[in-house]
Amino acid sequence: MGAPAATPVADRKPLPFIYQFAAGAIAGVTELLCLYPLDVVKTRMQLQVGKPVAGAEHYEGMVDCFRKIIAKEGAGRLYRGLVPPLMLEAPKRAVKFAANDFWGKTYKQALGTDKMTQGLSVLTGCSAGATESIVVVPFELVKIRLQDKNSVYKGPMDVVGQIVKKEGLLGLYAGLEPTFWRHVTWNGGYFGCIFQVKALMPKAESKSAELFNNFVSGAIGGFVGTALNTPFDVVKSRVQNSVKVAGATPKYNWTFPSLALIAREEGLGALYSGFLPKVLRLAPGGGVLLLVVEFTLGMFRKQLGPPYL
Numbered sequence: 601m602g603a604p605a606a607t608p609v610a611d612r613k614p615l616p617f618i619y620q621f622a623a624g625a626i627a628g629v630t631e632l633l634c635l636y637p638l639d640v641v642k643t644r645m646q647l648q649v650g651k652p653v654a655g656a657e658h659y660e661g662m663v664d665c666f667r668k669i670i671a672k673e674g675a676g677r678l679y680r681g682l683v684p685p686l687m688l689e690a691p692k693r694a695v696k697f698a699a700n701d702f703w704g705k706t707y708k709q710a711l712g713t714d715k716m717t718q719g720l721s722v723l724t725g726c727s728a729g730a731t732e733s734i735v736v737v738p739f740e741l742v743k744i745r746l747q748d749k750n751s752v753y754k755g756p757m758d759v760v761g762q763i764v765k766k767e768g769l770l771g772l773y774a775g776l777e778p779t780f781w782r783h784v785t786w787n788g789g790y791f792g793c794i795f796q797v798k799a800l801m802p803k804a805e806s807k808s809a810e811l812f813n814n815f816v817s818g819a820i821g822g823f824v825g826t827a828l829n830t831p832f833d834v835v836k837s838r839v840q841n842s843v844k845v846a847g848a849t850p851k852y853n854w855t856f857p858s859l860a861l862i863a864r865e866e867g868l869g870a871l872y873s874g875f876l877p878k879v880l881r882l883a884p885g886g887g888v889l890l891l892v893v894e895f896t897l898g899m900f901r902k903q904l905g906p907p908y909l
Contacts (some may be wrong), residue, residue: 814894
């Protein structure tokens with residue numbers, strides 16, 4: 601018997617949620633394991649405040665940061681804090697793509713249209729980012745505390761234990777507001793850009809060409825999303841690395857006052873601290889993510905056959 605005939609794309613039934621969940625999780629873990637050291641370097645550079653001081657370690661750039669971490673702390677330090685994002689990756693990616701699917705259907709139904717326009721794609725991406733931000737905050741908080749070069753925590757559970765002991769359970773949601781803005785801007789830029797880039801690229805005539813288009817559009821989307829959200833990411837890192845002291849107001853607290861404070865004290869360039877390692881991770885990472893998602897979903901469709909194929 602031959603392979604089952606493919607269903608026309610317009611009539612193809614959407615895959616059940618569990619398959620979208622699995623594809624998002626596989627893609628997220630793949631991207632994380634490949635590019636995590638860049639995230640550590642990005643965080644170190646974002647937490648670096650002010651100009652170099654005699655006798656104090658200062659990173660002059662991405663390569664210098666890599667070199668000093670490996671020389672003074674060992675190469676393994678580039679994977680410190682990996683456990684929280686690794687635990688988070690499956691639910692985070694699942695929420696991202698499932699929320700994107702949910703909001704896309706919701707907005708199209710509300711507007712009475714079957715066509716996904718660029719405006720709808722941006723709105724859908726922003727809504728999915730807002731949904732995702734609620735899930736990721738505690739994991740991001742633990743990761744940031746472990747990635748800091750001055751970190752004295754023994755591991756993820758030690759971070760959680762100390763935060764809960766000193767600040768209560770709500771302390772695990774420190775940085776929720778800047779995380780919200782970081783994810784809204786990244787998702788809006790990422791999904792909106794993917795829609796536009798795919799429309800401009802030549803129509804794929806083969807599976808390999810389709811995968812190439814997905815990688816290119818995902819990489820460009822990752823770059824645009826990173827350019828939009830880096831200032832919010834800088835604020836998020838500083839807010840989450842600020843240990844609360846009873847009776848004292850944290851230097852970095854709300855997002856927009858913190859943006860203004862950093863720009864005033866350190867210059868506008870400080871709002872893009874860690875941009876290079878961040879974009880080197882998230883631009884190709886966005887391409888890898890979309891590539892693996894589409895490839896995995898394609899494998900699932902083949903296994904299930906029509907009307908999913």
